[in-house]
Amino acid sequence: MTARAEQPEPGKKPMRSCVGCKVRAAKSSLLRLVVAGDGIVPDPQARRPGRGAYLHLSLECFELARRRRAFPRALRAPGSLSTATLASYLSTQDTTENLYGKQVEKL
Ligand SMILES: [Zn+2]
Secondary structure (H helix, E strand, O other): OOOOOOOOOOOOOOEEEOOOOOOEEEHHHOEEEEEEOOEEEEOOOOOOOOOEEEEOOOHHHHHHHHHOOHHHHHHOOOOOOEOHHHHHHHHHHOOOOOOOHHHHOOO
16 A cells, blocks of 8 residues: 655645546546556556556546547557556456456356
């Protein structure tokens, strides 16, 4: 889990828009994404260089963004980006309705 970073000044929290649902939220509550190679990878520590995009820790937002092709736009990356790494990361992190992760349950 992330250690508590320095507290931002109250009222001056950096805000970002989720690339999925477009809702603005505190940067700290969103997952940073960056391009690595030909794929999108999560950057929970926000340490990777380069352009980042922000997404709620939610497969719903991920699906929205993917369907809209919001990732290449937000990340200024032309062409198709693999979202497999991000998808599997989210399926372990998403604590809301875990539609995708739960499909692994044995029948
Ligand atoms: Zn969202």
